[in-house]
Amino acid sequence: MTTQQVLALVVISAFVIGLFAYAYWFGRQEGRTRGMLESDRVHHATIKDLEQSLAVLRRDHQNATARAEKLKDASALQGQHRRSMLEIAETLRIAAETWKAFNTGNKLERDARRLHVESLAIAALLKPTEEEAAA
Numbered sequence: 001m002t003t004q005q006v007l008a009l010v011v012i013s014a015f016v017i018g019l020f021a022y023a024y025w026f027g028r029q030e031g032r033t034r035g036m037l038e039s040d041r042v043h044h045a046t047i048k049d050l051e052q053s054l055a056v057l058r059r060d061h062q063n064a065t066a067r068a069e070k071l072k073d074a075s076a077l078q079g080q081h082r083r084s085m086l087e088i089a090e091t092l093r094i095a096a097e098t099w100k101a102f103n104t105g106n107k108l109e110r111d112a113r114r115l116h117v118e119s120l121a122i123a124a125l126l127k128p129t130e131e132e133a134a135a
Contacts, residue, residue: 092113096113
């Protein structure tokens with residue numbers, strides 16, 4: 001092999017090596033770009049899913065808060081109703097004692113005592129439990 005042939009072989013080999021290096025570098029850059037785009041797409045999809053989940057959780061929280069307020073108002077009303085029922089029971093007891101004292105009739109007295117007992121039972125149902133009182 002002559003020197004010119006050896007030099008041509010070295011030049012061709014260097015050119016092929018340079019071509020492979022350029023193709024490797026270009027492919028690596030293209031792969032990196034595609035990977036970043038795919039990663040960004042996945043991240044945006046994840047962020048969108050998380051934002052939707054957050055919106056659902058916020059809506060559920062608002063619903064739970066509204067329901068808790070309604071329950072709180074209902075328990076406050078139960079306390080007022082309980083006091084009213086106790087007052088009614090006391091009034092009925094006084095009425096029964098009055099009708100008994102005046103001997104106006106056993107039916108009125110019995111009805112007043114029955115209503116007195118029923119109103120006490122309803123008041124007992126409206127009494128808050130220890131757990132509610134602790135809360």
